[in-house]
Amino acid sequence: MKPPPFDYHAPTSVREAVEVLAEVGAHGKVLAGGQSLIPLLNMRLAAPGHLVDINRVAGLGEIETDATGVRVGALARHAAVERSAAASLAQPLLGQALKQVAHSVIRNRGTVVGSLVHADPAAELPAVLALLGGSVRLASVSGEREVAAADFFTGPMESAIRTGELAVSAFFPAWDGGTAFVEVARRHGDYAMAGVAAAVRLDDDLRVTAARVACVSVGPAPVVVDITEACGNQSVASVDWGAVVAAVQERIEPEADIHATADYRRHLTGVLVERAVKAAADV
């Protein structure tokens, strides 16, 4: 459990970082919090020739908040975002999701942006970004580009980031409604067997006017389903949950692994959709 040999780079600016990344090309790997990458190296499942450690890069730790949403810098740790009162106010779903990401020791090191780039289909933050229609900002020697969540998560552990690019921040838009994240994991802090993030908007008569869910661990990437129609403009108490659950279950593609059957994941997602939407509607 020792990594294979690699060259180590510790750039101190974004400019320097993208230059190194450009130089080393496909042999380079960015090291952020290391909570996912270091185990892969130690188990020799990854063998990059060059490790570009961005922890000394200035200006990447910021968490910027305004009425439109939260922009999280590449070095903002899970814990910092979780504890940011301003971020919680601007987008409560971030904190709701982060509480369920791993354990505090891992959240102290792991980064939100790293989690997005890592693109684990069982991870919470990609689902949050996808549900809210957020985006990731990528920098390279040829400039910056902003990629929408819908285009960013391309498969299990696969994102739209290109060789030579550094993700510098992610933007989580605000939502003028309720949100919730519910999941069932085998143990406290584990990746979920199934989980659902929900964003719901009600009118003055408490009828559902907009509702979307994002499901984790039931597809190659977060599965976002707009269930506004399935909710049938009803109040949460009178929604036909069978129809809502069916609408979601139609879209997911759960697979079996050693922790849960596909069947169970499908069922569980259905249960969690109802729970998440109810929690987001605060009833």
Next chain:
Amino acid sequence: MTTKLFGEPVRRREDARLISGQGRYLDDLGPGALAAAFVRSPHAHARITHIDVDAALEVDGLVAIYTWEDLPAGVCEPLPLLIPHPALTHGRTAYPLARDVVRHVGEPIVMVVAKDRYVAEDVCSLIEVGYEFLKPVVGIEEAVSGAHLVHEDVPGNVGAHLVQEVPSADGRSAAEAIEAAPHTLSFRLDIERSACTPLEGKGVYARWDADDQSLRVYSSTQTSTSVRMALAAKLGLPLPKVEVIAPDVGGGFGVKIVHPWPEEVLVPWAARLLNQEVKWTEDRREHFISSAHERAQVQHVRVGFDDEGRVLGLSVEILHDHGAYTPYGIIVPIITSTQLLGPYRIGAYRVEFSSIYTNTVQVTPYRGAGRPQGVFCMERTMDKIAQHLGRDRADVRAANFIQPDQFPYDQGMIFQDGRPLIYDSGDYPESLRKLKDLIGWDDFPAQREAARAEGRRLGIGLGCYVEGTGVGPYEGGHIQITSDGRVHVSTGLTSQGQGHETVFAQIAATELGVPIERVSVVTGDTRRFGYAVGTFASRAAVMSGNAIALACRKVREKALRVAADALEADPRDLEITDGVVHVVGSPSASIPLATVAVLSNPLRYAFDEEAKRATQFAGAASMDRPPVAEGEEPGLEGKDYYSPIRSTFASGMHAAIVETDPDTAEIRILRYAVVHDCGKMINPMLVEGQIHGGVAQGVGGALYEKMVYDEHGQLLNASFMDFLMPYATEIPHIETDHLETPSPLNPLGIKGAGEAGVIPVSAVIAAAIEDAEGLPIDRMPISPSDLYAIRRTAGN
């Protein structure tokens, strides 16, 4: 200050050191040593066709590469079969490095020694091994079909087959008794594989001293004395030239009693050959795929009983998956077969087991060592009887209990120590009464109904066990009181965090009448104590505890003799308090033990002020007898051994209340209660700690842990990411109550407590889930996904 510490909740003396990073674990030693790493088989069953090391030779920092061909006589032979048994007709053990066939993923093939572990692993990755694939045998069913063989010369993959039969009092066989019984049931039970998974894996660090021609080995082992003997034999070294030391060990739970491990032989061998220090620290993946697992069994049960639920006949057939090799013999299925009987008086009993080879990691004892499976079998049987008869589950157990006036109770079988299975003492009805009180057994049905009315599912379960502890053959203790008044205790068996330093010091302080601060304890160091068996089977407190007490009594007697001389008193009038010998009722006539220690060693040379008192012109010696009288020895020192006639039997009962989620099928333990009887408690706080740790491992086995092999023999969850050892967050608060039924077999009246906590947990949780769900739970562990599948099959 009191010196009567036996029975007190003395705080663990080792903790300050261990929890503040002061522990010296294997990998903390020898920072400059060369590192060993191993090329291990990625295939479950294959013949090695060639090994090509050419590419690896270029790596900077490489020191040596060894394959089986390089090993000398002794080292190259198969590892020992530690516990032979007549029923183990086809015992097989591995070569330290695979000779031609590999039989499980993880089997070592090539050993690499390099300047550090990084380089060693780089070298491993460049060594190419060619394989001719053989059909892997995975799972008990496939193995017993015998279609493919793990060992060519073991037909049907059966390593051992043993039938034990205890007829009823009126001479009926189990089959006859079941046939004649008013009620009968038959069913199948399944238990999956788990493993000890100590947080510190194995490790060996060896130094060869060329000037002295001696070998010092540090090993993260549960038996340093036995590793030493094995090494001396394998390496052809004189025993006095080999020292083995177990440093701080970060958990064992059974896996480290197996020895010598391949690495335990190879690392010292290489250190001597290279004349350089060599160390190997096992990593987590290695531990998963190349140490040992336990538990997996399939059981077929037939039981006959009367209207009260009394068992008239019980017949159990066990298929035990022991993996690819049998270094530890058939101890696990023997324990399952014998301890299955628990606290019960069974009419007639027949148990048959086949111990089966598969192309998986070998199976050796893990805390509980076969008992969790036996107890699962018996307690599921009791629950099924109760359900069949519509009787209370606790009442059915009570109807079968051995009564307090029936001890010693002979179960008519041979136990794991080769001696009769005779229970020494116990009070099972009282334990059950306490348990029912603690958990609120009688009030629970009302609680369950109330919860059900709110749409919640609650269930309760209980389980009983008897655990043979303190198995022989022996342990020893050595006490030395030095002229500074310090008491040095040593025993040969090893510690893995249990708190031996505390309890052995308590025993010595109490026996000798000295403050505990003056007592130091050393375990597992062959330089200090050469004869020992090891730490396993909940035996350390019973075996070494009693040996230390006996050794203290010898030393005390001598101290009183020497002090009596000095004080011109009768030894019978003397007492030791706070490290001072004094005449009872006359406190001024006293002499500190330190001075007694000086006087006990007649000197020619004074090395300090105090020592002058024992020199030849000091006038203390009698002119009528030699300075060291016949039969005496110099020094205030003593050694004794404790060797019991047979094991002592602890017991206990657990109960749990669980809640199952009607929608998600999540399983939550709401309450967990334990009543425990390990005879006289040396330290109730440490007993409680042992119970907590055991229950935690039991919860792991019941709800989380299993080794998942695919059909190719690949272990799919060889990491803590996917092998779900429970966190503290998964462990319920544990409520405990104790009973103290002293053992009549040993001077301290104690029984073992190390494994107890883990034993009945799967049975208890299964019973509680069954009660909550109204569906039979016959397979453990159980996950939410499993429970969901059970519900679906049952159609709800």
